[in-house]
Amino acid sequence: MLRFLAFLATVIAFITCPAALAQTARARATAGTDLDARFAQAQADPELAQQLLATGRKVAAVCANCHGVGGNSSKPSVPNLAGQNAAYLLEQVRQFADGRRRDMWMEGMIRALEADEKIGMVLFYSAQTVAPQPAKDAALAAQGKDYFSKICFRCHGDNGRGNAQIARIAGQQPDYLKKTLTLYRDGKSPRADSLMVPNTRQMSDADIAAVVAYVSGMR
Ligand code: HEC
Ligand code: HEC
Incomplete structure (x- = not known):
């Protein structure tokens, strides 16, 4: 019964407010797996972390076009991900997915990833070494x-x-x-x-x- 009422409220919201549609679609895209819980699980279980890291390495091959192989970007306007803090990366992933952080390229790409791919990618990049650029001046x-x-x-x-x-x-x-x-x-x-x-x-x-x-x- 409660579920039905919630459903009804959603239907009414859609009729009266088209923005609610987009918002619910966004919520649905990130619902299901608790990223923090899965991340904590990986941190406590080295074997799982290795598995996820291997998944992350595959994901990173797709991102390499912009973020560079191993997360050292060759495009000046694209950030390095190598050596970035894992929890910070995960928070950015969450913000791109729910629309708090906006970027034409990143939003769609992040939403297309499964939870384990997100965690794996974060573990992979945070384990890489960043290559600083010695100051010219x-x-x-x-x-x-x-x-x-x-x-x-x-x-x-x-x-x-x-x-x-x-x-x-x-x-x-x-x-x-x-x-x-x-x-x-x-x-x-x-x-x-x-x-x-x-x-x-x-x-x-x-x-x-x-x-x-x-x-x-x-x-
Ligand atoms: C078409 C180029 C492009 C591709 C491909 C791409 N990115 Fe990005 N990414 C960017 C740009 C540009 C930014 C910086 C956005 C901004 O200015 O806020 C960014 C930012 C990020 C950030 C935030 C970094 C920070 O320091 O806050 C993360 C995390 C990220 N990308 C992950 C990924 C992952 C994971 C993939 C592959 C699934 C990917 N990106 C593929 C262009 C790309
Ligand atoms: C009061 C704390 C605080 C101070 C002081 C601060 N930062 Fe930050 N900074 C943050 C936090 C938190 C973030 C994480 C992203 C966010 O919240 O926007 C951040 C993010 C950034 C980013 C974006 C990183 C990325 O990968 O997208 C840059 C660049 C940065 N800070 C540079 C600086 C510089 C340079 C200074 C000094 C002028 C500075 N910050 C002072 C808290 C601070």
């Missing part, structure tokens, strides 16, 4: 280091490697860093409620250029 990178040591280190750590919730930024692609920081600063990032928005508001274009020169070369 040492003076600029030194300025960036000063800036980093005043503000960014508080959350991303002295080494820029973040933690479970916070992205690793050390060794990230310079163009992607620049684009992402500028969007946060201008209040145009799809990740609108991010801690990054208040922490970039005061940055000038020159600050961004300096920080990018430093961070992209960090190991």
Whole structure:
């Protein structure tokens, strides 16, 4: 009976509100498997983790076109995934799937993945080694280091490697860093409620250029 009532409410919502249709379709796409529970299971079971990692390696072959083989991107505007924190990656996967983080390419691709493929991909990329890009302008990178040591280190750590919730930024692609920081600063990032928005508001274009020169070369 309760189920029927819920169904009825959904039908009414569809008739009165077309947006509800898209929302429910999105919810359905991610329902079923609890990603966190499956991730915790993999972390507690090395054999399962190895199996999922092998699945992830296959998934990564599809992503290599943009993110590079092993997650070191060859396209400046596409982020490296190699060495990225697993829990952070999983959270981005969830946000692309439910529409909180928007990207023309990523949304559809992530929604097409099964839960085990998502977890496997996350395990695979976090186990790869990122290849930093040594700064071309040492003076600029030194300025960036000063800036980093005043503000960014508080959350991303002295080494820029973040933690479970916070992205690793050390060794990230310079163009992607620049684009992402500028969007946060201008209040145009799809990740609108991010801690990054208040922490970039005061940055000038020159600050961004300096920080990018430093961070992209960090190991
Ligand atoms: C057509 C190019 C393209 C392909 C193919 C692609 N991606 Fe992406 N991906 C991007 C771009 C561009 C971004 C950055 C989006 C943004 O600016 O927010 C991104 C971002 C991501 C992020 C967020 C990274 C971060 O640092 O926050 C993850 C995770 C990701 N992609 C996973 C995947 C996976 C898994 C696949 C394969 C199933 C894949 N991508 C295939 C272009 C691509
Ligand atoms: C108060 C904590 C905090 C501070 C300070 C902070 N960040 Fe972040 N940053 C985060 C969190 C949390 C994320 C994860 C993504 C999100 O929430 O948007 C993030 C994400 C990022 C990303 C996106 C990573 C990706 O792969 O897409 C970049 C780039 C970044 N931070 C750079 C910086 C820089 C440079 C500074 C210093 C100017 C800085 N952050 C200061 C918390 C912080």
